[in-house]
């Protein structure tokens with residue numbers, strides 16, 4: 001073992017030692033909802049409204065923003081809605097200032113200082129490619145956005161149960177919260193360069209690194225455990241290019257492989273319990289056994305880069321190779337694999353529920369959540 005390997009190993013192991021982590025019981029895994037018909041491409045409440053072109057500064061982009069904000073205001077009123085608005089020129093649009101809007105939906109324990117909350121940060125981009133005209137971007141990234149809406153909805157009841165009456169955290173310092181970031185301007189307008197790409201992520205990372213916690217968003221309590229919003233990101237989980245069949249998502253970073261292991265283990269357990277719909281020979285997350293010396297420096301350029309460069313821990317859930325429909329007109333609703341989407345919805349929800357320590361707190365499944373339910377009832381006979 002070389003010195004480098006030893007260092008990587010230590011980095012890999014440290015979070016294990018410092019994070020308390022209770023796996024979900026089998027009973028809790030059976031209560032993870034799939035989203036069911038909400039991922040229908042024609043009528044699904046989460047997905048169908050955003051299967052439209054969503055180029056920044058166009059009506060489609062505004063429609064997507066309204067869809068997200070209305071969903072949280074209506075169904076998840078305890079989640080604070082935060083707009084991050086800015087403008088930029090692009091190489092395709094000349095001198096015109098194009099409006100970009102990142103959206104952040106934040107759920108902190110009640111009665112806790114904003115600066116004390118370490119937030120699991122779930123990220124996807126909602127903008128779509130400028131060209132070809134009419135491009136939808138179903139896997140890129142309407143589906144990941146819809147999956148994150150589902151995840152937020154699926155953990156809210158358990159979060160409420162957990163925080164009810166306790167006034168939130170234990171008052172002993174760092175508390176655990178969660179936020180969904182729907183990023184604008186991920187795509188290049190002409191061709192990918194450092195300046196023509198990641199408009200939203202670059203602006204948000206810059207704002208969050210310079211911005212103290214003191215401010216109207218965080219109450220008057222001021223700086224706590226964390227001195228800025230970047231530091232308070234416990235893990236940056238980025239979903240991208242999900243929704244095609246047979247995905248293979250490798251573990252990209254030795255430093256956060258421990259988190260990958262948690263998600264891959266959730267997938268494995270859900271599969272073993274017969275709770276997933278896809279019956280692939282190969283799991284979506286096959287790198288459970290990857291060793292620290294097997295990691296290379298290679299990774300996919302995406303919204304995590306400006307955060308990674310500032311030291312944020314990242315878990316990147318993106319398939320390699322990319323789905324065949326990537327950046328073609330075929331990246332539309334009809335080319336999606338809906339069982340794969342519902343399985344991602346379950347896997348990510350299980351990962352988040354485990355992170356937020358919601359074992360035993362998940363409410364009963366809705367009656368239309370038949371998949372897996374029938375199976376689990378059979379198991380219990």
Ligand SMILES: *[C@@H]1O[C@H](CO)[C@@H](O)[C@H](O)[C@H]1NC(C)=O
Pocket residue numbers: 083085101
């Ligand atoms: C950001 O933009 C949205 C929609 O364009 C608007 O409703 C909101 O008030 C703006 N927020 C700020 C802080 O400017």
Ligand SMILES: [Zn+2]
Pocket residue numbers: 129140187327
């Ligand atoms: Zn793209």
